[in-house]
Amino acid sequence: MSERTSLWYFEEVDLYNVLCPHKVPDMKERHTFNHFQKDQFIYFPNEPSSHIYLIAEGRVKIGSYTEDGKEILKAILGAGEIFGELSIAGEERRTDFAQALDPNTTVCPMTIDDMQELMKENQALSLRIFKLMGLRLKRVERKLESLVFKDARSRVIDFIREMAEERGQKVGYEMLIKTKFTHKDIASLTGTSRQTVTTILNDLKAQNIINFDRRRILVRDMAKLK
Numbered sequence: 001m002s003e004r005t006s007l008w009y010f011e012e013v014d015l016y017n018v019l020c021p022h023k024v025p026d027m028k029e030r031h032t033f034n035h036f037q038k039d040q041f042i043y044f045p046n047e048p049s050s051h052i053y054l055i056a057e058g059r060v061k062i063g064s065y066t067e068d069g070k071e072i073l074k075a076i077l078g079a080g081e082i083f084g085e086l087s088i089a090g091e092e093r094r095t096d097f098a099q100a101l102d103p104n105t106t107v108c109p110m111t112i113d114d115m116q117e118l119m120k121e122n123q124a125l126s127l128r129i130f131k132l133m134g135l136r137l138k139r140v141e142r143k144l145e146s147l148v149f150k151d152a153r154s155r156v157i158d159f160i161r162e163m164a165e166e167r168g169q170k171v172g173y174e175m176l177i178k179t180k181f182t183h184k185d186i187a188s189l190t191g192t193s194r195q196t197v198t199t200i201l202n203d204l205k206a207q208n209i210i211n212f213d214r215r216r217i218l219v220r221d222m223a224k225l226k
Contacts, residue, residue, distance in 0.1 A: 034107050036100035042107065047094045049087040051109040055079050058105030059180065064096040073188035074140070076101065076181065085133055087112055088119075147191045155190040156200045157225060160210065164219045175219040182214075 033056060036042060042053065045064060053060075055077060062075045062083055074096060077083055083098055119126040146155050160177075168175035181189075183197045190197070204210045209225055211218040219225055 034109060036105045036107070038100060038103045038105070040100050040105075042098040042100060043084070043094055044097050045094050049084065049091040049094050051084060051111055052082060052087060052115055053084045053098070054082050054108045054110065056106040056108055058100060058102035060105060060107070061099045061101050062096055063099070071188075073185075075136075076185055076189070078180070082132075085129070085136075088115060088129065089133065143189075143191075152190070152192040152196050153200055156186065156192060156197055157204075159186060159190050160204075160217060160219065161222070161225050163217070164222060164225070168219065171218075173221075175222060177217040177219065178215065179217060180215070 034042075036058075042060065057079055059079075060077050060081075060083060061073065062077065063071055063073045065071055075083075084094075086095075119129065146158060150158070163177050163179065164175040167179070168177050170176075183201070184194045186192075187194045187197045201210070201212060204225075205212065207224070209219070209221050211220065
Protein backbone atom coordinates (compact mmCIF):
# COMPACT_ATOMS: atom_id res chain seq x y z
CA MET A 1 0.00 0.00 0.00
CA SER A 2 1.45 3.39 -1.00
CA GLU A 3 2.00 6.23 1.50
CA ARG A 4 -0.79 8.19 -0.13
CA THR A 5 -3.22 5.28 0.00
CA SER A 6 -2.29 4.32 3.56
CA LEU A 7 -2.86 7.90 4.69
CA TRP A 8 -6.30 7.91 3.10
CA TYR A 9 -7.13 4.61 4.81
CA PHE A 10 -5.91 6.01 8.11
CA GLU A 11 -7.93 9.17 7.60
CA GLU A 12 -11.09 7.33 6.68
CA VAL A 13 -11.07 4.47 9.18
CA ASP A 14 -8.27 4.23 11.75
CA LEU A 15 -8.62 7.71 13.24
CA TYR A 16 -12.18 7.12 14.34
CA ASN A 17 -11.42 3.69 15.76
CA VAL A 18 -8.39 5.00 17.64
CA LEU A 19 -9.64 8.41 18.74
CA CYS A 20 -13.33 8.03 19.50
CA PRO A 21 -13.56 8.82 23.26
CA HIS A 22 -16.18 6.10 23.67
CA LYS A 23 -13.45 3.56 22.86
CA VAL A 24 -11.03 5.00 25.46
CA PRO A 25 -11.81 3.72 29.00
CA ASP A 26 -10.74 6.92 30.77
CA MET A 27 -12.83 9.14 28.48
CA LYS A 28 -16.00 7.30 27.48
CA GLU A 29 -17.96 8.23 30.62
CA ARG A 30 -17.78 11.98 29.96
CA HIS A 31 -18.52 12.01 26.23
CA THR A 32 -21.78 11.95 24.32
CA PHE A 33 -22.62 11.68 20.63
CA ASN A 34 -24.14 14.75 18.99
CA HIS A 35 -26.90 14.26 16.42
CA PHE A 36 -27.67 16.66 13.57
CA GLN A 37 -30.40 16.71 10.96
CA LYS A 38 -29.82 17.33 7.26
CA ASP A 39 -28.54 20.88 6.57
CA GLN A 40 -28.04 21.64 10.27
CA PHE A 41 -24.78 23.42 11.05
CA ILE A 42 -22.29 21.84 13.45
CA TYR A 43 -20.25 25.04 13.69
CA PHE A 44 -19.96 28.38 11.91
CA PRO A 45 -17.02 30.61 10.92
CA ASN A 46 -15.63 32.70 13.80
CA GLU A 47 -16.85 30.29 16.48
CA PRO A 48 -14.22 29.24 19.06
CA SER A 49 -12.14 26.34 17.77
CA SER A 50 -12.34 24.16 20.86
CA HIS A 51 -13.16 20.66 19.60
CA ILE A 52 -12.21 18.06 17.01
CA TYR A 53 -15.08 16.01 15.61
CA LEU A 54 -15.24 12.36 14.56
CA ILE A 55 -18.03 11.25 12.24
CA ALA A 56 -19.85 8.14 13.45
CA GLU A 57 -22.65 8.22 10.88
CA GLY A 58 -23.66 10.34 7.89
CA ARG A 59 -21.73 12.97 5.93
CA VAL A 60 -20.46 16.45 6.75
CA LYS A 61 -19.76 19.32 4.39
CA ILE A 62 -16.83 21.64 5.12
CA GLY A 63 -16.79 25.05 3.44
CA SER A 64 -16.41 28.79 3.79
CA TYR A 65 -17.97 31.97 2.44
CA THR A 66 -16.57 34.77 0.31
CA GLU A 67 -17.13 38.41 1.29
CA ASP A 68 -20.18 38.57 -0.96
CA GLY A 69 -21.69 35.46 0.68
CA LYS A 70 -20.81 32.89 -1.99
CA GLU A 71 -20.24 29.39 -0.63
CA ILE A 72 -16.91 27.67 -1.28
CA LEU A 73 -17.05 23.91 -0.78
CA LYS A 74 -13.79 22.46 0.58
CA ALA A 75 -14.61 18.85 1.39
CA ILE A 76 -17.36 16.30 1.92
CA LEU A 77 -16.43 13.82 4.66
CA GLY A 78 -18.07 10.54 5.63
CA ALA A 79 -18.30 8.06 8.49
CA GLY A 80 -14.94 7.37 10.08
CA GLU A 81 -13.36 10.70 9.15
CA ILE A 82 -12.46 13.66 11.35
CA PHE A 83 -12.82 17.42 10.93
CA GLY A 84 -12.02 20.57 12.86
CA GLU A 85 -8.46 19.30 13.27
CA LEU A 86 -6.87 22.75 12.77
CA SER A 87 -7.68 23.45 16.40
CA ILE A 88 -4.71 21.20 17.23
CA ALA A 89 -2.43 23.51 15.27
CA GLY A 90 -3.48 26.59 17.23
CA GLU A 91 -6.52 27.80 15.31
CA GLU A 92 -8.43 29.92 17.84
CA ARG A 93 -11.57 30.55 15.76
CA ARG A 94 -13.07 28.62 12.89
CA THR A 95 -12.33 29.89 9.41
CA ASP A 96 -14.86 27.52 7.83
CA PHE A 97 -18.23 25.95 8.57
CA ALA A 98 -19.32 22.34 9.06
CA GLN A 99 -22.80 21.27 7.99
CA ALA A 100 -24.60 17.91 8.16
CA LEU A 101 -25.56 16.52 4.76
CA ASP A 102 -27.61 13.52 5.82
CA PRO A 103 -30.51 12.95 8.24
CA ASN A 104 -29.33 11.85 11.69
CA THR A 105 -25.69 12.68 11.06
CA THR A 106 -23.87 11.61 14.23
CA VAL A 107 -20.56 13.06 15.40
CA CYS A 108 -18.43 12.61 18.48
CA PRO A 109 -16.80 15.84 19.77
CA MET A 110 -13.40 15.64 21.39
CA THR A 111 -11.77 18.46 23.35
CA ILE A 112 -8.29 19.71 22.49
CA ASP A 113 -7.10 18.67 25.96
CA ASP A 114 -8.25 15.09 25.42
CA MET A 115 -6.66 14.98 21.97
CA GLN A 116 -3.38 16.34 23.28
CA GLU A 117 -3.44 13.76 26.07
CA LEU A 118 -3.79 10.91 23.56
CA MET A 119 -1.11 12.37 21.30
CA LYS A 120 1.26 12.79 24.23
CA GLU A 121 0.91 9.13 25.11
CA ASN A 122 1.21 7.90 21.53
CA GLN A 123 3.93 9.40 19.34
CA ALA A 124 2.93 7.30 16.33
CA LEU A 125 -0.59 8.72 16.59
CA SER A 126 0.81 12.27 16.79
CA LEU A 127 2.88 11.72 13.64
CA ARG A 128 -0.06 10.35 11.70
CA ILE A 129 -2.35 13.21 12.69
CA PHE A 130 0.20 15.77 11.50
CA LYS A 131 0.63 13.79 8.28
CA LEU A 132 -3.15 13.90 7.87
CA MET A 133 -3.14 17.68 8.27
CA GLY A 134 -0.33 17.94 5.73
CA LEU A 135 -2.21 15.73 3.29
CA ARG A 136 -5.30 17.92 3.51
CA LEU A 137 -3.20 21.04 2.99
CA LYS A 138 -1.70 19.50 -0.14
CA ARG A 139 -5.20 18.79 -1.43
CA VAL A 140 -6.13 22.45 -1.02
CA GLU A 141 -2.95 23.50 -2.84
CA ARG A 142 -3.68 21.08 -5.71
CA LYS A 143 -7.22 22.40 -5.95
CA LEU A 144 -6.02 26.02 -6.16
CA GLU A 145 -3.48 25.13 -8.86
CA SER A 146 -6.15 23.24 -10.78
CA LEU A 147 -8.58 26.17 -10.65
CA VAL A 148 -5.92 28.54 -11.95
CA PHE A 149 -4.21 26.45 -14.62
CA LYS A 150 -6.65 23.76 -15.81
CA ASP A 151 -9.91 23.76 -17.75
CA ALA A 152 -13.15 22.26 -16.45
CA ARG A 153 -12.69 18.89 -18.18
CA SER A 154 -9.19 18.44 -16.75
CA ARG A 155 -10.39 19.34 -13.24
CA VAL A 156 -13.20 16.81 -13.30
CA ILE A 157 -10.93 14.07 -14.70
CA ASP A 158 -8.28 14.86 -12.08
CA PHE A 159 -10.93 14.60 -9.38
CA ILE A 160 -12.05 11.15 -10.57
CA ARG A 161 -8.49 9.92 -10.91
CA GLU A 162 -7.57 11.10 -7.40
CA MET A 163 -10.65 9.40 -5.94
CA ALA A 164 -9.69 6.19 -7.76
CA GLU A 165 -6.10 6.35 -6.48
CA GLU A 166 -7.10 7.16 -2.91
CA ARG A 167 -10.42 5.38 -2.38
CA GLY A 168 -10.70 2.93 -5.26
CA GLN A 169 -10.96 -0.83 -4.93
CA LYS A 170 -9.25 -2.80 -7.65
CA VAL A 171 -11.62 -5.14 -9.50
CA GLY A 172 -9.61 -7.03 -12.08
CA TYR A 173 -8.12 -4.37 -14.34
CA GLU A 174 -10.73 -1.81 -13.29
CA MET A 175 -11.03 0.52 -10.30
CA LEU A 176 -14.29 0.78 -8.35
CA ILE A 177 -15.06 3.99 -6.43
CA LYS A 178 -17.95 3.80 -3.97
CA THR A 179 -19.20 7.34 -3.52
CA LYS A 180 -22.25 9.32 -2.49
CA PHE A 181 -21.07 12.40 -4.36
CA THR A 182 -23.77 13.89 -6.58
CA HIS A 183 -22.93 15.71 -9.80
CA LYS A 184 -23.60 18.93 -7.90
CA ASP A 185 -21.09 17.90 -5.22
CA ILE A 186 -18.41 17.16 -7.82
CA ALA A 187 -19.15 20.47 -9.52
CA SER A 188 -18.71 22.37 -6.26
CA LEU A 189 -15.47 20.55 -5.45
CA THR A 190 -14.01 21.18 -8.91
CA GLY A 191 -15.23 24.73 -9.51
CA THR A 192 -17.48 23.77 -12.43
CA SER A 193 -21.23 23.46 -12.97
CA ARG A 194 -23.49 20.46 -12.50
CA GLN A 195 -24.33 20.46 -16.21
CA THR A 196 -20.63 20.49 -17.12
CA VAL A 197 -19.91 17.54 -14.80
CA THR A 198 -22.82 15.56 -16.27
CA THR A 199 -21.61 16.26 -19.82
CA ILE A 200 -18.03 15.22 -19.03
CA LEU A 201 -19.06 12.03 -17.21
CA ASN A 202 -21.40 11.03 -20.03
CA ASP A 203 -18.64 11.66 -22.56
CA LEU A 204 -16.18 9.48 -20.60
CA LYS A 205 -18.86 6.80 -20.36
CA ALA A 206 -19.47 6.94 -24.12
CA GLN A 207 -15.72 6.39 -24.64
CA ASN A 208 -15.92 3.34 -22.30
CA ILE A 209 -13.38 4.93 -19.95
CA ILE A 210 -15.79 4.93 -16.99
CA ASN A 211 -19.21 3.70 -16.00
CA PHE A 212 -21.25 5.21 -13.17
CA ASP A 213 -24.49 5.34 -11.25
CA ARG A 214 -25.64 7.18 -8.12
CA ARG A 215 -23.54 5.07 -5.75
CA ARG A 216 -20.35 4.29 -7.65
CA ILE A 217 -17.94 5.17 -10.42
CA LEU A 218 -16.15 2.34 -12.23
CA VAL A 219 -12.93 3.43 -13.94
CA ARG A 220 -12.41 0.96 -16.76
CA ASP A 221 -9.06 2.31 -17.92
CA MET A 222 -6.88 4.42 -15.59
CA ALA A 223 -4.35 5.06 -18.40
CA LYS A 224 -6.98 6.55 -20.69
CA LEU A 225 -8.40 8.59 -17.80
CA LYS A 226 -5.08 10.44 -17.58
